[in-house]
Each structure stands twice: as C-alpha cells, then as structure tokens.
Amino acid sequence: MRTEDLVELLSTEMGPVKKNTPPLLVSGALLVALAGAFVLMLTVFGMRPDLASAIKTPIFWEKLAFPLSLSVGALLATSRLGRPGGTIGVGWAFLILPVLCVWIAGIVVVSGAAPADRALALLGHSWRSCPFNILLLSIPGFIAIFYAMTKLAPTHLRWAGAASGMLAGTVATVAYCFHCPEMSPAFWSIWYVLGMVLVSAIGALLGRRLLRW
Amino acid sequence: MYSEEARLKALFVSSLDGDAVSYRLFLSDLTRYLRGYLRKRIPKMREDIEDLIQETLLAVHHARHTYRPEEPLTAWIHAIARYKLMDFFRARARRDSLNDPIDDHQEIFSSPDDEPQDARRDIRTLLDYLPDKQRLSILHVKLQGMSIAETATLLGLSESAVKVNVHRGIKALAARMREAP
Numbered sequence: 001m002r003t004e005d006l007v008e009l010l011s012t013e014m015g016p017v018k019k020n021t022p023p024l025l026v027s028g029a030l031l032v033a034l035a036g037a038f039v040l041m042l043t044v045f046g047m048r049p050d051l052a053s054a055i056k057t058p059i060f061w062e063k064l065a066f067p068l069s070l071s072v073g074a075l076l077a078t079s080r081l082g083r084p085g086g087t088i089g090v091g092w093a094f095l096i097l098p099v100l101c102v103w104i105a106g107i108v109v110v111s112g113a114a115p116a117d118r119a120l121a122l123l124g125h126s127w128r129s130c131p132f133n134i135l136l137l138s139i140p141g142f143i144a145i146f147y148a149m150t151k152l153a154p155t156h157l158r159w160a161g162a163a164s165g166m167l168a169g170t171v172a173t174v175a176y177c178f179h180c181p182e183m184s185p186a187f188w189s190i191w192y193v194l195g196m197v198l199v200s201a202i203g204a205l206l207g208r209r210l211l212r213w
Numbered sequence: 214m215y216s217e218e219a220r221l222k223a224l225f226v227s228s229l230d231g232d233a234v235s236y237r238l239f240l241s242d243l244t245r246y247l248r249g250y251l252r253k254r255i256p257k258m259r260e261d262i263e264d265l266i267q268e269t270l271l272a273v274h275h276a277r278h279t280y281r282p283e284e285p286l287t288a289w290i291h292a293i294a295r296y297k298l299m300d301f302f303r304a305r306a307r308r309d310s311l312n313d314p315i316d317d318h319q320e321i322f323s324s325p326d327d328e329p330q331d332a333r334r335d336i337r338t339l340l341d342y343l344p345d346k347q348r349l350s351i352l353h354v355k356l357q358g359m360s361i362a363e364t365a366t367l368l369g370l371s372e373s374a375v376k377v378n379v380h381r382g383i384k385a386l387a388a389r390m391r392e393a394p
Contacts, residue, residue: 003270006267007244009351012233012354085288086292153293
C-alpha cells in the first residue's frame, strides 16, 4: 500500500480525540490497585487486631507515610513515562527522599538499641515473608497498571515497566501497613523496600515484552 | 524550522479536535519529514524506509491522545519516530546500526523528502487477516471513500459499529505490521 493511502485511511472521519484519557486511565488503574490490595490484604492476612490503638500512635502514620509518598513518586513516574519521550524527572525526588528518611531513621533506631535488641529491630518477626506478602498484594494493581500503560505510549519500555511495578508495589505496601505489626523503621527500610523493589524489578523485566506497541 | 513546528502543531492540535482536513495535511507533511529523517538514518535500507514510515504514522495515530499542546510537537514526534527506529533495529538485530549517534529532535522537521518508495508490505494483503466486519469497514470507508452512513447500510451495521470496526481494524493492522515484518 502506498503511504498516501495510509494517510487517507487514518484521517477519514475519526472524530475528535477524547481529552484527558491518560490521567483517567492511570487513575482508574490506581483505584483497582488500591481496592485489589486492600481486599487481598483483608482476605489473606486480615487487619491487624490492635489497629484501633495503633492508629493513635504517630509511628503508625509515619509508617503509612513511607509507601504513600513513594506511591506519589511512582504515580508521577508512571504518568510521565506513559507519554512518548517521557522520563521519571521530578518523580525521582519522591522516590529517593522517603527511602533516605527511613534509612536514616533505621540507622538511628539500630544504633540506639541495645546490642541484644538490634536483630529484632532489623528482622522483626516477619522478615522472611514480608517482601513476598507485598508482592502478592501488588498482583491486581500490577495487572491493572500494566493494562493502562499498554493504552498509553511509553517509549522507554523498561523504565515504564519498572515505574508501573513500583506503583503497584507501593500501593500494595500501603494496604499491607494495615496488617503488618512491625513498627521499626529499620525493618521497613530493608523489607518494605525490598518488597517494592521486587515488584518494580519484575515490571522492568516484563516491560519490554508487555508494553511494546 | 521553528515556523514548521508552529504550523504542524497548529494542524495537529486542530486535528485532535476532530478536523480531518488538518489531520490529512499534517500526516502528509509528517510523511515527507519522516522520509527525510529515515533516509538519513538508514540510507542503506531503502526498502525498509517506507514500511517504517507507515509504522511510525500508525504509531503517531495511536499515541495522539498522549500529546499535550503545552509540549513541543517536535520532541513528541521525535520520541515516537526514534522508538520505532530502535524497535526496527532491535527486530533486525543489526547491532552496528545502533552505534549511530543519537540525533537531536530539532532535526526531525529539517529535511522533507517527497519521493516515496514502494513499501514492501502491502496493507491490502494484511487486511485479509482481519475479521470481515473490520476488513469491509476499512475497505469501504477508508480505501473506497464511502461515507460511514453508506457503509453502515451496505454492511447492515449501525454507524457507530462501523466506526468501531474501522478503529479496531486499524489497531489490528498495526499489531500485524509489528508481528510480520
């Protein structure tokens, strides 16, 4: 076929393009991710029994703020990478600063603890399962966000996959905070980060295959 | 070059509001620029250039909802053209071509080229793989220039069904193009 024919084909009577499709797609996927992670958390793990008293402590909110602020960074990164030529840009600030804060808090906690308590602060009671629990909770969001990404036009596929995975992982971690009883920043700084990075790495690996267009 | 950006952007933005005439003008101008751009990048693969132009046009068409008028059109188009070019390199695994220096996005509107070459792929052949409704909708509306209403009566479909079939058909064509180079 001649290219002129293709031009003709593409330009006939297709009507106006809907405005704001990309933000709507991403926010729709975000809602699915949140709902999916919470439903899975409630059915598989259950709410932590002492939630009512936990929410009265500042540390609970500090813990929740960690994945929440990371999810802002991942959301920025995902929306930006969904457009041709898009890069993570300012998203980096929201992805790096929270991790730095939690790492510093973790170091402070561990160095201030008695030597006998250090292992507990670092490993808690659930270090073995924590990253995989986050991975499990991220599955619905992972699918929804990747689906939204295929409706967009990423040109850096590996980064786009990593950002989508990171968004799914951070949202899953927000939900997981309502189950997980670990209250040491040193614990979050390793195992929460590991869980979210795991989902992001899977996204990066699948990006090129699933997001090609 | 800068006035070209402004002119093409004006055409493209009004096409986003549904102006088919602007869109046709935009796409045919873009075709010339893409041809010039690609002939500089892959001069030795002349027979692939026209295929790649068509793939890039389809990609621009499918990505057009991601364009924001506040960003420069050159950068947006260049990202797509480069993506398609890299995808082409990857598909052919021609590693040596990847060593070409990454070019500046301003270059994309710098040298139009008017002489088309025949594409190796024939879209009409690809059309045969589509389901009847999609194939016939595209044939009548797009290639034979019938109106949506006429096609709808002819095929016994509603007008919106014809539009949907055309839209899905073009999507499926793009997917076929990718899979069967």
